[in-house]
Amino acid sequence: MESVELQESLVQQLYQIRRHLHQYPELSFQEFATCDFLCSRLNEWGIPYKRVGDTGVVVDIVGENGKGLHIGLRADMDALPIQEKTGLPFSSLNNGVMHACGHDGHMTILLGTVYQLYQRKNMFRGRVRCIFQPGEEADGAAEKMIEQGVLSHPPIDEMLALHLWPHLPFGTVGVRYGAMTASCDTFAIEIEGKGGHSARPHQAIDAIAVSGNVLQGISYLVMKETNPVDPVVVHVGKILGGTATNIVADRVIMEGTTRAVSKETREKVKERLVELVEQMVTSFGAKAKVTYSEGHPPVINDREVTRAFVESVEELLGAEAVHILTEPSMGADDFGAFAERVPSTYFRLGICREGVPCHDLHHPAFQFDEKIIPLGVKILTHSVFKRLTEGV
Structure with a gap:
C-alpha cells in the first residue's frame, strides 16, 4: 500500500487551518463563517463539494478503479458557549464561544483526509463521502442531515468518525466492539x-x-x-x-x-x-x-467495520497503539444516528501527553497538541485506502 505520509507543506497548511477555525468558533447551527472557510479551502485545492442545509458541507471522492464500498467520514463543526481560558495566541475572538470539544481538530483532520484521498482517487475503487456536520452539540443535527440525503444518492455502506480524547495517551486509539457511547x-x-x-x-x-x-x-x-x-x-x-x-x-x-x-x-x-x-x-x-x-441514540460500533479499522491502525502504528476499551462512555454523540442506519465505527484519538496538563472536554482551558492532526489524517486515510484497495 502507498505510504500515507503527508507533505510538510500540507501539514503547515493544516496547522493554519486549525488555528483559524479555533479563533473563529461558532455555535450550533450558526457555523456560517466556518462553512464558508471550509469551502474556500476546498476551492483553493480544486476539490468539488456541495453545501447541505445552511452550514453543512459534503465532499464526494469517487475512486477511479471501479465499483467498491461507499465509505462515509464525519466531522462535527460547532463550538460551545464557553469563555476560553487557554492563553493560546490564536484564542477565540468570538466572546463567550470556544472550541472546547476539539471540533476544530476534527474538521481539520477530515479536511486533510479529503486532500489526501482526492490526490489518490485513481488508486482506489468505490466512493468516500466526507461529511462536515453542524450542530453536534445540539439536538437533531445528524438526523436533519440524514433527512437531507447524506446517506443516500448513492447509499453509504459504512462510516467512520473520531473524537479527540484527553483520557488516552497521545497518539493512541481507543475503540471497542459494540456500545461506544450512550443515548x-x-x-x-x-x-x-x-x-x-x-x-x-x-x-x-x-x-x-x-x-x-x-x-x-x-x-x-x-x-x-x-x-x-x-x-x-x-x-x-x-x-x-x-x-x-x-x-x-x-x-x-x-x-x-x-x-x-x-x-x-x-x-x-x-x-x-x-x-x-x-x-x-x-x-x-x-x-x-x-x-x-x-x-x-447510543453509538453502537459494528463488529466487522471495527475489526477492519483496528487491523488498519495496528498496521499503521503497531498493536500497542490500539486500546480496546473495556467500557462504553456514558457521554453521547449524535453520530449514533448514522450508526443506527449504517454499520459504523466511532473511535477515540488520544491527546494526553505525559507531564502536560490535560483538561477534559468542555473545559475552558481545553487544548491539544497540533501534532495530533497529521496523525489523525494518516489514520483515516490509511483505513479508508486499505478498505477500498484491499477490501478488508
Missing part, C-alpha cells in the same frame, strides 16, 4: 400540589416533599429495575420550586437526562420513568405532567 434523552417533571401555610401543612400538598420522594423513586428505578451490568444513568440536574420559607410549595419542576447503551434499556427506562413518577405523585394526592424527549 441521551431529556425529561421534565411538573408536580402540581396544593399551596398553603407551613404552620398548617395538613391543609396543603407539599410539591417539594413529593419531589423528594420522586428522587428516591428514580434511584429505585436505576438500582432495582435495570440490569446492573447494562449501564444506565437517570440524572436530575435542575429543580425549581418554592417561593418563601413559610409557604408550602404548590409547584415543582424537575429536569434531567437519562442515558443507556442499549435500545431495549433505553425504551424501558423511558416507559418506567413516566409510569413511576405518575403513580408516585398521584399517591400523594398531587398531579404530575411528564415530558420526555428522545435525543441522541
Whole structure:
C-alpha cells in the first residue's frame, strides 16, 4: 500500500487551518463563517463539494478503479458557549464561544483526509463521502442531515468518525466492539400540589416533599429495575420550586437526562420513568405532567467495520497503539444516528501527553497538541485506502 505520509507543506497548511477555525468558533447551527472557510479551502485545492442545509458541507471522492464500498467520514463543526481560558495566541475572538470539544481538530483532520484521498482517487475503487456536520452539540443535527440525503444518492455502506480524547495517551486509539457511547434523552417533571401555610401543612400538598420522594423513586428505578451490568444513568440536574420559607410549595419542576447503551434499556427506562413518577405523585394526592424527549441514540460500533479499522491502525502504528476499551462512555454523540442506519465505527484519538496538563472536554482551558492532526489524517486515510484497495 502507498505510504500515507503527508507533505510538510500540507501539514503547515493544516496547522493554519486549525488555528483559524479555533479563533473563529461558532455555535450550533450558526457555523456560517466556518462553512464558508471550509469551502474556500476546498476551492483553493480544486476539490468539488456541495453545501447541505445552511452550514453543512459534503465532499464526494469517487475512486477511479471501479465499483467498491461507499465509505462515509464525519466531522462535527460547532463550538460551545464557553469563555476560553487557554492563553493560546490564536484564542477565540468570538466572546463567550470556544472550541472546547476539539471540533476544530476534527474538521481539520477530515479536511486533510479529503486532500489526501482526492490526490489518490485513481488508486482506489468505490466512493468516500466526507461529511462536515453542524450542530453536534445540539439536538437533531445528524438526523436533519440524514433527512437531507447524506446517506443516500448513492447509499453509504459504512462510516467512520473520531473524537479527540484527553483520557488516552497521545497518539493512541481507543475503540471497542459494540456500545461506544450512550443515548441521551431529556425529561421534565411538573408536580402540581396544593399551596398553603407551613404552620398548617395538613391543609396543603407539599410539591417539594413529593419531589423528594420522586428522587428516591428514580434511584429505585436505576438500582432495582435495570440490569446492573447494562449501564444506565437517570440524572436530575435542575429543580425549581418554592417561593418563601413559610409557604408550602404548590409547584415543582424537575429536569434531567437519562442515558443507556442499549435500545431495549433505553425504551424501558423511558416507559418506567413516566409510569413511576405518575403513580408516585398521584399517591400523594398531587398531579404530575411528564415530558420526555428522545435525543441522541447510543453509538453502537459494528463488529466487522471495527475489526477492519483496528487491523488498519495496528498496521499503521503497531498493536500497542490500539486500546480496546473495556467500557462504553456514558457521554453521547449524535453520530449514533448514522450508526443506527449504517454499520459504523466511532473511535477515540488520544491527546494526553505525559507531564502536560490535560483538561477534559468542555473545559475552558481545553487544548491539544497540533501534532495530533497529521496523525489523525494518516489514520483515516490509511483505513479508508486499505478498505477500498484491499477490501478488508
